[in-house]
């Protein structure tokens with residue numbers, strides 16, 4: 385959390401020569417990118433490309449096999465997740481994790497008070513009410529986490545991030561299985577948070593969403609960052625096309641159709657974990 389007003393200049397993420405392997409499986413190999421200022425970045429790649437693993441390294445849950453990560457000049461790849469969060473990096477989970485035995489209000493208060501012991505409970509409660517109002521979840525303030533639908537749990541996670549006030553956020557498949565009405569709220573959330581000067585990395589299989597929101601696109605292909613740049617340029621990159629054409633599911637025939645059709649991802653495949661969520665049902669944690 386920064387106390388300086390000069391927020392935008394201060395925001396810098398440096399990912400240097402990141403490697404990760406699980407036993408013999410190389411999941412990230414020499415991943416390099418930088419974020420400067422409140423960028424809105426899409427991160428895509430086939431299922432199993434390493435997107436969630438990268439997120440887990442950036443937030444401190446996993447240690448890299450090689451390489452470094454710096455946030456505003458401070459090395460964070462050696463820190464535990466709570467210190468990475470305190471340094472200003474927040475994330476949501478592909479499989480949502482609301483505290484089931486706490487109320488919605490407590491779900492917002494507990495991480496915020498644990499992380500930033502500076503404000504009073506009353507101040508946090510005030511902020512939580514504002515956050516719930518923004519998420520159109522005020523009527524759920526005293527419900528237990530377990531009573532929420534999968535989509536509402538995703539909103540609650542976004543609410544928690546607002547409470548923590550990170551400088552940079554990573555959203556791992558925030559739209560997967562979410563009702564269109566809630567999708568709109570998540571769109572609003574992204575625009576609001578980005579307007580507040582925070583950088584966002586958005587991981588999504590939904591190409592329409594990615595191309596609507598992202599100003600920059602990173603493409604991960606089985607551990608290699610094969611593209612990084614303007615989404616309209618990246619989507620025509622031969623390497624990127626090859627990566628997606630190499631998937632099992634063929635790209636749909638699109639006679640000069642919309643962008644999203646020209647660059648179709650393999651969306652819901654059987655057994656894919658992000659298909660487990662729906663608006664009414666709970667997440668299969």
Ligand SMILES: Nc1ncnc2c1ncn2[C@@H]1O[C@H](COP(=O)(O)OP(=O)(O)O)[C@@H](O)[C@H]1O
Nearest residue numbers: 406409411429430431432433434435436437438
């Ligand atoms: N903890 C782990 N142990 C072993 N293999 C893992 C682990 N986490 C992820 N993997 C493997 O790493 C690869 C990348 O997974 P992941 O980062 O979840 O991809 P994505 O999010 O792009 O779909 C997959 O082959 C996955 O099976």
Ligand SMILES: [Mg+2]
Nearest residue numbers: 435436437478
């Ligand atoms: Mg993933």
